[in-house]
Amino acid sequence: MTKLTTVQAAHTYGVLDPLTQERRDTKFLQSALSGAENIIILPQGGYSDRGGTWDRAGARRQLEDIALSEGMCTLPNGGTAADLLNPDTEITTSAAAGARFVLFEVDLGAAETVHFIDIGGVHAETSGADAALIAEWWDGAVWQPFGNALKLTIEAETRRFASGAPGHSGHAAQMFRVCVDATGDAAGAITFTHAAFRAEGAALSLGLVRRFTPEQGQRHQLVFTDRNIDVFVAGVWQTAIPYPAGEDILHQVQMEPRFDSILAFHQEMAPQRIFRMGSSTEWSCSNILFENVPLVDFGGVYTNGVTEVQEVSAYDLIDGGSFDLTLEGNTTTSITVSDDGPANALLIKAALEDLPGVAPGLTVTNLTTGGSNPERYKIQFTGEGNANRDWLQMGASPLDNKAYFRVKTVTKGRPGGEPIMSEERGWPAVGRIVQQRLVMTGFKSRPNHFMASVTGEPFNIDTELDASRAALVYEIEAGEANVMRDIVNGRTLLFFGSEKIAYLKNLVLSATEVPEFGFSDAPGIAPGLPTTSSDNGIFYVQEGGDTLRLLSYTELEQNFVGENASVLSAHLIKQPTDLARRRAYGKVDADMMLMPMEDGTLTSLTVMRTQEVSGFAPWETDGKFLSVMSDTDRSIWMLCRRTSAGQDSIRLEEHDPVLFLDEAEQIVLGAPTNSLSGLDRYSGRSIWIQEGDNLHGPFEVTAGEATLQDPVAGTIIVGTWRPPVADDMDVMLETETGRREARLKRVSRLVVSLYETTSLAIAVNDAPAFNVPLRSNADTIMDEGPIARPVTARIEVEGMHGFSRHGRSRITQLFPGRLTVRSVQKDIAG
Structure with missing residues (x-):
């Protein structure tokens, strides 16, 4: 039954x-x-x-360098063509004058399409001005503007002229020039380093979209592609920024936004400062200039070590008086002095060289002149075994009189070596601002080391300061090949490595306190993917790219525990290419994680840990999801790969929870019509049309045109749809x-x-x-x-x-x- x-x-x-x-x-x-x-x-x-999503803009393709030779370049106001092509050489002109003070002119020999003109390290000696830096191209009759004029400052900046927004055809010409308009406030000699010309090629570039909010209420969408950043505000293009990261490392670059700057790090790229110059249309990108970078012994033969120099001053030391010296825990025999300064220097030398750990070869010099008080002796720690090392400061004690002594370190000894980061040895993988210090780790040459700058001076790595605020460098002793890939400043400072996660037990970063590290049993993090958080838990993609982990601190374990957050929906984690979190918003009253996958799908996770809500769901679209970010207003921005008539492109799109269609655009029509044109982005695909409360579709688009069954009028919305x-x-x-x-x-x-x-x-x-x-x-x-x-x-x-x-x-x-x-x-x- x-x-x-x-x-x-x-x-x-x-x-x-x-x-x-x-x-x-x-x-x-x-x-x-x-x-x-x-x-x-x-x-x-x-x-x-x-x-659904609104289509807002396109993204750049891979860039191609346009080769320049010395014979193409003319510098009428100072400098040579060879200097212009050498990025390590500065060019300084005469004092700028007139409306078009030419810095350089380039004749390519034949017309070529140019999308970008870059000028490096450009600045004015006396004063700068808005819109004073100008690029132009020759149309055969007059000079035409090449993009917008840029601000000229007295600080060296690398600037980029763009022919237009992504998708612009560029300027095809033979002759180009860069000038300064000195009819306003711009004055003095102009200094710059190099020039480069680039064009968009046919090949697609990988892409990333990231948010940037320099001030409250200012929301920028930055689209990173091959060696370029495009700046958008509410999806409207503002300008382009030069960027040294090619598409081969684009996804592995770690970024740290701070006020008007973004710091960018990768082991193969000198750390960059992407700088907003007071306006959404004025940006620069240049290498960060670090001071006092610590030296490391990489096993070479070095001649740049520093010999320790200390000075002993003896006050009221009479002829025949005795004293001894204490060096690194060992005390010399009694030293009895006479009125013969050089002889006393020899006695001091012999007494010190008799101490354990001190090799022959010290240089001791009497600095006293004319029987003055105090008697001064300079001790140079020369000789093999003494030189190029840091010695503790000596102590001096009188033995039979009322003399007293003062010892000071004149020059601190230091072994020779190479900078821990350089073009030859590589750079840090990540940097974060923590406790007013720039903390960096994952150095290519020392992947387990971390380095913190001087407090309040993020680019000063002076470890020689005699204070707690001095910079510090330490190895994170992971015990295996654990390459550090990210830093998270949460309950404490966490270092995410390829194999395991370390955390700092010290509450304060101090040069006078040895760092103490703990280690979580959680697995390491996948390269190139950001972390995010929800309800005090840190979400990250595990090394291997097939598991989403949730790292949280437990009082029971007294440690950080990384649970498998995707075990119930493991099949939906398929090599993520990005990770973002949108805060609770609207009817989705919980945080939502968004993860584009390598196969072009996207997995969303609705998570509310306090209520045990953890719901995974996949998204698909007529194309591929590539990158995602959530802005401060909780809007979601995406890069999506779309195909039109066999031609691929990457689009910047804004998610809209009340929209029905993807890659949608509004079209304003006049009289009712059942034939639509200008739909080239949808060629070879099906579209739907929303007309007020009515829906029409699906319709096939051929050669940018679609024929409808019923006429439409007014403002319509056109897009693709997946149910x-x-x-x-x-x-x-x-x-x-x-x-x-x-x-x-x-x-x-x-x-x-x-x-x-x-x-x-x-x-x-x-x-x-x-x-x-x-x-x-x-x-x-x-x-x-x-x-x-x-x-x-x-x-x-x-x-x-x-x-x-x-x-x-x-x-x-x-x-x-x-x-x-x-x-x-x-x-x-x-």
């Missing part, structure tokens, strides 16, 4: 991994999904469609009812609780999806569009035919619209 079983679920746990779906003994099984696309798990229970899909779990009657499971099952009745929904389709019993009317005939207005009035109600559907082995139901849509499902109840006959 056929019996009915009723199953109801709210799906708070998101999509379960196939290996987990047989765990009938766990609490999350009936509150999860077996599969889904393009939904967001809601912390209150249920799920909604993910919304939301949610499949609930298999039904096992043996588990649900305690009796033997039926071989075939029928979903005979479905009750879907909806909230503000405009479109619903269901599929059961292995049949195709069908649309479900949300209103009765009595509640239908004939001239009303399908998205005019969202419905909040329990929609009951029954009388479905057919059977399946699994008993699943699918919630989806057949046309775009709002969809929010609070719960699903189904009756199973089996």
Whole structure:
């Protein structure tokens, strides 16, 4: 006899991994999904469609260098062509004068397309001015502007002239020049280092999108591509910035935003300072100039060591008086002096050389003149074994009179070596501002070391200061090849390595206190991916790229514990290419993690640790998700790869939770028409059109044009669409009812609780999806569009035919619209 079983679920746990779906003994099984696309798990229970994206701008392709030779370059006001092509040589002109004071002119010999002109280290000697730095190209008759004029300052900056926003065709010309307009405040000689010309090539570049908020209310979207940064404000292009990171290292660069600057780090790139020069259209990027970089012995033969010099001053030391010296815990024999200064120097030399650990070869010099008081002796720690090392300061004590002594270190000894970071030895992988210090780690030559700058001076690495604020360099003794990749300043200072995670037990970074490290048993972090946090837990992608970890401190363990945060949905973590967090916003009243994957999908995670909410759901689009970031206003920005008529491009897109379509754009029409043109971005693909409360589609776009069945007018929205899909779990009657499971099952009745929904389709019993009317005939207005009035109600559907082995139901849509499902109840006959 056929019996009915009723199953109801709210799906708070998101999509379960196939290996987990047989765990009938766990609490999350009936509150999860077996599969889904393009939904967001809601912390209150249920799920909604993910919304859509607005197309805002394009991104650059890979850059190609335009070769310059000395014969192409003319410098009429100072400098040589050879200097212009050498980035290590400074060029200084005569005093700038006139409206077009030419710094250099380049004749390429034939017309070439140029997108960027860079000038390095440019500054004015006396005073700068806005819009005083000008680039131009010759159109055969007059000089034309090459992009916007730039600010000239008295600080050396590397600047980039751009022909226009991404997608601009560039300027095709033979002759170009860079000038200074000295008719305003710009004055004095102009100094610069080099010039470079570049063009966008045909090959796509990898890309990253990152936010930057230098001041409250200022939100910038920075798009990083091959050797370039494009600056946007609300999706509107502002300018381009030169950037030394090519696409081969683009994803591994670690960035630290601070007020008007972004510091950028990578082992293969000198640390960079990306600087906003007071305006969203004025930016520069230059190498950070560090002072007092510590030296390290890399096993070479070095001649740059420093010999220790100390000075002993003896006050009221009479002829025949005695004293002794104490050096590094050892005390000399008695030294009896006479009025012969040089002889006394020899006595001091012999006494010190007799001490353990002191080799012959000291140089002791009497500095006293004319029997003056005090008697002064300079001790130079020369000789093999003495030179090029740091000695403790000596102590001096009188033995038989009332003399007293003062000892001072004139020059501190230091072994020879090479800077811990340089072009030859590589650079740090990451830097963070912590306790007013710049803390760096992951040096290419010393991957386990960390280095902290002088307090309050982020670019001064002076370890010789005799104070707690001095810089410090220490090895993080991980005991294995643990390359440091990131730093997180949380409960304490955490160093994320390739194999394990270290943390600093000291509360304060101090040069007078030896750092004490602890080590978590959590695995290391994958390269090139940021960390993020939620409810005091740190999320990161584990080395290998197949697990999302949650690192948190536990009082029970007295340590940081890294639990597997993706174990229930392990199949959705597929080599992430980026990681971002959006704070609780709107109806998604929980934090949401966003992870684009290597295959172009994106996995979202709704997380609220205090309520045990952890729901994964995958997103797909007509293209590939590449990079993602959440701005300070909780808007989400993405880079997506799109294909139009076989041509790939990368687009900057803004997520909109109330939009239905992806890569959408608004088009304003005049009279009603059923033919649309200018749709080149969608060529070879299907589009939908939203006209007020009405929807039209799908339509194929061919050669940038689409023919519609019905005419449209006014302001329309055009875009692509992928439907939301949610499949609930298999039904096992043996588990649900305690009796033997039926071989075939029928979903005979479905009750879907909806909230503000405009479109619903269901599929059961292995049949195709069908649309479900949300209103009765009595509640239908004939001239009303399908998205005019969202419905909040329990929609009951029954009388479905057919059977399946699994008993699943699918919630989806057949046309775009709002969809929010609070719960699903189904009756199973089996």
